[in-house]
Amino acid sequence: MTTLTLAKAINEGLRRSMEDNAKVLVMGEDVGKLGGVFRVTDGLQKDFGEDRVIDTPLAESGIIGTAIGLALRGYRPVCEIQFDGFVFPAADQIITQLAKMPLRSLGKIKLPVVVRIPFGGGIGAVEHHSESPEAYFTHTAGLRVVACSNPADAYTMIQDAVRGDDPVIFFEPKRRYWDKAEVDLGAPGLPLDRAKIVRPGADLTLLAYGPMVKTCLEAAAAAEEEGRDLEVVDLRSLNPLDLEVLTDSVRRTGRCVVAHEAPVFSGFGAELAARLTERCFYHLEAPVLRVGGFSTPYPPSRLEDYYLPDLDRVLDAVDRSFAY
Amino acid sequence: MTADASHGVDTPPELVQLLTPEGERVEHPDYDIELTEEEVRSLYRDLVLVRRIDLEAVALQRQGELGLWASLLGQEAAQIGSGRALTDADMVFPTYREHGVAWCRDVDPVKLLGLFRGVSNGGWDPAEHNFHLYTIVIGSQTLHAVGYAMGLQRDGAEAATMVYFGDGATSQGDVNEAFIWASVTNAPVVFFCQNNQWAISEPLERQSRIPLYKRASGFGFPGVRVDGNDVLACLAVTRQALRNAREGQGPTLIEAFTYRMGAHTTSDDPSRYRLADELEAWKLKDPIERVKAYLFKNRLADQEFFEKVDAEADALGKDVRGRCLTLPDPPPEAIFQNVYAGPHALIDEEREQFLTYLAGFER
Ligand SMILES: Cc1ncc(C[n+]2csc(CCOP(=O)(O)OP(=O)(O)O)c2C)c(N)n1
Ligand SMILES: [Mg+2]
Numbered sequence: 064m065t066t067l068t069l070a071k072a073i074n075e076g077l078r079r080s081m082e083d084n085a086k087v088l089v090m091g092e093d094v095g096k097l098g099g100v101f102r103v104t105d106g107l108q109k110d111f112g113e114d115r116v117i118d119t120p121l122a123e124s125g126i127i128g129t130a131i132g133l134a135l136r137g138y139r140p141v142c143e144i145q146f147d148g149f150v151f152p153a154a155d156q157i158i159t160q161l162a163k164m165p166l167r168s169l170g171k172i173k174l175p176v177v178v179r180i181p182f183g184g185g186i187g188a189v190e191h192h193s194e195s196p197e198a199y200f201t202h203t204a205g206l207r208v209v210a211c212s213n214p215a216d217a218y219t220m221i222q223d224a225v226r227g228d229d230p231v232i233f234f235e236p237k238r239r240y241w242d243k244a245e246v247d248l249g250a251p252g253l254p255l256d257r258a259k260i261v262r263p264g265a266d267l268t269l270l271a272y273g274p275m276v277k278t279c280l281e282a283a284a285a286a287e288e289e290g291r292d293l294e295v296v297d298l299r300s301l302n303p304l305d306l307e308v309l310t311d312s313v314r315r316t317g318r319c320v321v322a323h324e325a326p327v328f329s330g331f332g333a334e335l336a337a338r339l340t341e342r343c344f345y346h347l348e349a350p351v352l353r354v355g356g357f358s359t360p361y362p363p364s365r366l367e368d369y370y371l372p373d374l375d376r377v378l379d380a381v382d383r384s385f386a387y
Numbered sequence: 388m389t390a391d392a393s394h395g396v397d398t399p400p401e402l403v404q405l406l407t408p409e410g411e412r413v414e415h416p417d418y419d420i421e422l423t424e425e426e427v428r429s430l431y432r433d434l435v436l437v438r439r440i441d442l443e444a445v446a447l448q449r450q451g452e453l454g455l456w457a458s459l460l461g462q463e464a465a466q467i468g469s470g471r472a473l474t475d476a477d478m479v480f481p482t483y484r485e486h487g488v489a490w491c492r493d494v495d496p497v498k499l500l501g502l503f504r505g506v507s508n509g510g511w512d513p514a515e516h517n518f519h520l521y522t523i524v525i526g527s528q529t530l531h532a533v534g535y536a537m538g539l540q541r542d543g544a545e546a547a548t549m550v551y552f553g554d555g556a557t558s559q560g561d562v563n564e565a566f567i568w569a570s571v572t573n574a575p576v577v578f579f580c581q582n583n584q585w586a587i588s589e590p591l592e593r594q595s596r597i598p599l600y601k602r603a604s605g606f607g608f609p610g611v612r613v614d615g616n617d618v619l620a621c622l623a624v625t626r627q628a629l630r631n632a633r634e635g636q637g638p639t640l641i642e643a644f645t646y647r648m649g650a651h652t653t654s655d656d657p658s659r660y661r662l663a664d665e666l667e668a669w670k671l672k673d674p675i676e677r678v679k680a681y682l683f684k685n686r687l688a689d690q691e692f693f694e695k696v697d698a699e700a701d702a703l704g705k706d707v708r709g710r711c712l713t714l715p716d717p718p719p720e721a722i723f724q725n726v727y728a729g730p731h732a733l734i735d736e737e738r739e740q741f742l743t744y745l746a747g748f749e750r
Contacts, residue, residue: 092586092587092589093587093588093589095588096588096659096660097587097588097659097660098659100587100654100655118588118589118593119593120555120558120593120594121525121555121556121558121559121586121589121594122558122559122560124560125558125560148523148524149524149525151524152524152559152560152561187454187505188454188455189454189455189483189502189503189505189508189523190508190523191523191524328733357722357723357734357737357741358726358733358734358737359722359723359726359734359737360508360726362508362721362722363502363505363506363507363508363717364454364505365504365505365506365716365717366505366716366717366719366721366722367505369719369722369741369745370722375748376744379744
């Protein structure tokens, strides 16, 4: 066991992936000498060289477009988008090409491209540095979309993402980059597309991913003091969705609250609520409730604590569920 | 893997300079400038004052009063020279680092600080100053500037648009599309690229094999490289380009050759990727020192003048600091304001629910 921050765990996972397969490349803005603005790629260029850890021109469409070309030549590019709000110049390449080229080729083409995106708020940043754009990508068939929440998962999930043959949008909870935990560098970890019950409970299921998993665990701990036994499930994968684990949990508890930072309106929670309602209708004691960002752009940082769903907002939703 | 930025160049890049780093006035065949003593002193004052605002902002960030600050240190002449070339009717589209141009457009510095403090994502009325909001997404504003220029053109306005961007931005698709649009529409726009040699940790070689000003010719309009640390040259070159634009001669790309003396932003640590030697070499080309030397040598200003400017800078720094510290946080309901032009059922509902929820804590 080694104690690692989440950022360092991804770094170790990338390192391992690059050692295992010489076709793995890391590319993005400032990923080389600087090691990325969050230091996730720290030291990789020093150890693997400028040929494999590439400081690209400042152009996101170019990063993804050339990654697709490299993948067509048998490479496995891991692209870094510096911040969530800067993925949009690359949206065209991701949505019209990366997601759909394999299908267009009748399966002849595989595009093992990983797009790493630090996402979410809570770091006091200026505009475009705190967003949660996951629903844009879960809405796009052909992409796998995952979000890690802790160092141990981050370490194995990034390796699985690199190893897989599908394009993966890999969300990293930036306000948790500095969270530390024990990581077993030899353990294989749960498969990439599996959800994990991170806290078993009997009374209500809290569903979360990325940065909100920790918030939900804290909410569950607080609820325990009030005599409520909450289960917390970390989705890990948003597409595909591990419906088996989710359905089983919600059928057992009969109540479900979904939490994410992204706006609730048309957010990923809507998909979860709809699906779980269909699958668990007769077991539900209350509608599946959602807690998340407002239907507004992410506010300036002095207001972000109001915007971000915190422990109290999650517990408020829990109260509302129990009030049915 | 790294390309030499001089590849593909037949002749060494020419740099328009009117004032040497030592403060000597030099001639240039294509660009000249007639300025009164008073005007040169006024430029000096601008340079000193914006540097002071910048230093104060960096200090405020260090003290936790701002979330972030993007320093203009080293780029004062590029910004003041170009900014003072504008007429009131001209429109400006800045990045996030154009505090000196904001100064020329009479935007209250505290409003700039507010954005970096996190009380607002904009903070001023662009139409009031003909100075658009800061744009953080690299390159986006270049297209807005061209569109605005197309509007000026249609309206027969006697004005031009000037858009600022960095060396790194020249790689963005949007910027290249802006060049194309400006070219085919002959839009009255000046592309003012501050080549400060770095895009965060990436040196210019990661973006270009040729000097940036040379890009313009491929798009079909003139490009010129100016000494970005020479306020007189920046003023002269920009004046000319704006005049050409207003007179229907279309766009110009100006590459202001300068240096980012500080970190990319206060979050950055340049010691990880660049050598201190480079910084030392550029210190000798300081944009303020050369004007001071010129004024002094030619007896265009005396000690009393310099002291007066310094005192003014002190007072300005103090004022900006004081007003920054008292900037109020917006109320929580501000989250729901201005998302749409008018009422919006869902937002109105969410606001009411949230305010009720918050009120629950006060009980
Ligand atoms: C589309 C986009 N991608 C990435 C970023 C992150 N970022 C902010 S500034 C910057 C470098 C900009 O360099 P340059 O254009 O040279 O301007 P400078 O900061 O040097 O003034 C980067 C990559 C961004 N703001 N927007
Ligand atoms: Mg730059």
